[in-house]
Amino acid sequence: MSTSxxxxxxxxxxxxxxxxxxxxKDSNSKVIFLVDKNGQLISGVGETERFDTTSLASLTAGNxxxxxxxxxxxxxxxxxxxxxxxxxxxxxxxxxxxxVILVVLFDNRSSLGLVRLRVKKSSEELSGIFEKLMRKxxxxxxxxxxxxxxxxxxDDDIDNLFS
Amino acid sequence: MSFINxxxxxxxxxxxxYGPGLCGKxxxxxxxxxxxxxxxxxxxxxxATETERTLFFDFLPLALGEIRGFKTRxxxxxxxxxxxxDASRKLILKGVDxxxxxxxxxxxxxxxxxxxxxxxxxxLKEQGYDLDKLPYVIQYNKRDLPSVIPVETLxxxxxxxxxxxxxxxxSTGEGVFETLKAIAKLILVDLKKGR
Numbered sequence: 001m002s003t004s005x006x007x008x009x010x011x012x013x014x015x016x017x018x019x020x021x022x023x024x025k026d027s028n029s030k031v032i033f034l035v036d037k038n039g040q041l042i043s044g045v046g047e048t049e050r051f052d053t054t055s056l057a058s059l060t061a062g063n064x065x066x067x068x069x070x071x072x073x074x075x076x077x078x079x080x081x082x083x084x085x086x087x088x089x090x091x092x093x094x095x096x097x098x099x100v101i102l103v104v105l106f107d108n109r110s111s112l113g114l115v116r117l118r119v120k121k122s123s124e125e126l127s128g129i130f131e132k133l134m135r136k137x138x139x140x141x142x143x144x145x146x147x148x149x150x151x152x153x154x155d156d157d158i159d160n161l162f163s
Numbered sequence: 164m165s166f167i168n169x170x171x172x173x174x175x176x177x178x179x180x181y182g183p184g185l186c187g188k189x190x191x192x193x194x195x196x197x198x199x200x201x202x203x204x205x206x207x208x209x210x211a212t213e214t215e216r217t218l219f220f221d222f223l224p225l226a227l228g229e230i231r232g233f234k235t236r237x238x239x240x241x242x243x244x245x246x247x248x249d250a251s252r253k254l255i256l257k258g259v260d261x262x263x264x265x266x267x268x269x270x271x272x273x274x275x276x277x278x279x280x281x282x283x284x285x286x287l288k289e290q291g292y293d294l295d296k297l298p299y300v301i302q303y304n305k306r307d308l309p310s311v312i313p314v315e316t317l318x319x320x321x322x323x324x325x326x327x328x329x330x331x332x333x334s335t336g337e338g339v340f341e342t343l344k345a346i347a348k349l350i351l352v353d354l355k356k357g358r
Contacts, residue, residue, distance in 0.1 A: 006166045013170030038258025039222075039238060040166040040175045054205045054224045058238065062210075062219060065254040150174070150355045153230055158351050161227045161235060162344050 006036055007137040012129055013043065019125045020102075021045050027118040029106035030089070034126075035060050037099050046105075056103070060093060064101050083112065094119055097127045164258040165354060173234045176350050177258055178343075181283050182265035183275035184216070184244035187304040190333040191265060192223045192239055195343060198336065199225060217243040220255050227347065237347055244279065253286050261298035261350040262287075263342055265333075266321055268303050268311040276321055298349035301328040302342045307335070 020032045024046050031046035033053065039061035041053050063082065071078045084091040092104040092115045102123065104115050166175045180188040189209065196207045205224035212218050221241040228235060242252040264283065266276045284294050303317050314330060322328050327345050331338025 005164050008166070008168040008170055010170045013168070036166055036258075038164055038166070038177060040177075042166075042168070052206050054238075055208050055222070058222045058224070059208065062222075062254070065257060066219070066251070069250055069254055150230070150233075150351065153351065153355055157230050158348050161230065161347070 005137070005141075006038075006040070007140070008042065008133070009136065012133045012136070015129050016043055016126065017045060019122050019129070023104070023118055023122040027104060027106065027115045028110040029104045029115060031103075031105040033057065033060070033103040033105075034096075035101040035103060037061055037064065037095075037101060042100065051105075060101055060103055064093065064095065081116075092116070092119060094123065096123045097130045100126070100130055102126065165260050165350075167233075171234075172232055173236060174230075174354070175236045175238060176260040176347075176354075177238045177240065178261045178263060178346055178350070179255060179259045180239065180241040180263045180265055181252075181279065182244055182304075183267055183272060183279040184246070186244060186265045186267040186272070186276075186279075187331075187333040188241035188244060188265050189217055189221050191263075191302070191304075191331075191339050191342070192221050192241055194333055194336045194339045195225070195239065196223055198340070203227070216245065217241055218248075219243065219251050230351070235351075237350075239343075246278070246282075249282065249286070252282070253289065256286055256290055256292075259287075259292070259297070260353075261346045262294065262300075263346050264299070264301045264321075265304050266301060266317060268305045268317060269308055270310050270312050273312060273320070276317075280321060295324055298346060298353050299326045300342055300345045300349065301326055302331045302333075302338060303328065304331045304333050304338075306330045306337075307332045 024032050031048055031051060033044040034042040035057040036042055039058040041057035044053055067082060068078045080095045082093040089105055089107050094102050096102050104119060106115055180191055182188050196204060203226050208222040210219035223239040225237045227237060240255050242255045264280060287294050301322050303314055329338045329342045331342060333339055
């Protein structure tokens with residue numbers, strides 16, 4: 001397989017939520033999401049219930065993938081920041097650690113400058129957490145840890161899903 | 164690549180429907196969407212042209228229920244089938260956990276099937292995947308049309324590795340859930356083996 005599997009543990013999940021929770025306040029934004037480059041939502045803070053977070057995650061990843069394709073065509077590695085300006089709400093999208101996407105939704109109570117500044121600081125913190133997370137899941141995979149929930153599933157468990 | 168979240172006890176997997184243009188990939192997703200209980204599905208997103216040809220992808224999130232206390236979610240994607248959208252197809256294959264190849268059973272689409280299947284293998288290889296090692300099923304769609312090729316012939320030409328295959332008519336829904344169930348099962352079995 002080309003990339004390692006993404007695994008999230010309680011400890012790092014809380015650390016991540018603290019960082020993006022702080023970013024939400026510091027940047028005066030409405031919602032913040034973290035999305036895996038494959039389109040899976042990792043976490044979200046703020047007014048998340050107002051949005052279809054699953055769709056948002058998938059479209060953001062599609063967006064990043066498409067602009068990444070554009071970047072390669074013109075000889076760039078990637079476009080690490082995207083900004084979408086709307087009438088009321090704006091989206092600031094950036095890539096953290098090369099594999100996670102940070103999405104900040106904000107309106108005129110904040111500004112692009114403030115969001116950029118705060119995102120930069122939080123990205124460094126998030127990078128550290130994700131690097132730790134990758135090391136941890138690699139170690140767990142190597143040690144053959146048995147905490148993996150699917151190691152003991154039976155055919156019946158799977159069939160029950162479709163009953 | 165599946166995403167396992169121990170904090171929220173969720174497992175997310177990505178299924179991609181691949182195949183030549185107009186073979187019925189979007190129709191498969193539309194049928195699944197229309198027949199799934201509201202609490203088990205999210206919104207279906209179609210990034211399509213004005214003439215309803217898929218431009219980038221269709222996306223349908225499904226929550227199948229719990230296994231051992233973990234919520235099991237499948238994210239279904241289609242690729243644009245038309246030949247010139249190859250760059251988009253490559254992007255959608257990123258992080259795939261399982262593939263459904265939807266073949267058009269009509270005689271005049273046989274070349275398109277073969278070309279699309281070659282394209283699938285090629286694009287997967289470019290990303291470091293091997294189709295023979297991924298969870299993979301084939302669906303022979305449009306079995307209701309008059310000019311269809313016998314399944315044995317389709318099997319010989321499109322399924323030399325004897326992957327699980329299904330006859331379908333996506334517009335009426337026949338075979339659609341059988342196909343989905345088969346690929347979901349293969350992915351879960353693969354996840355189980357993976358550790």
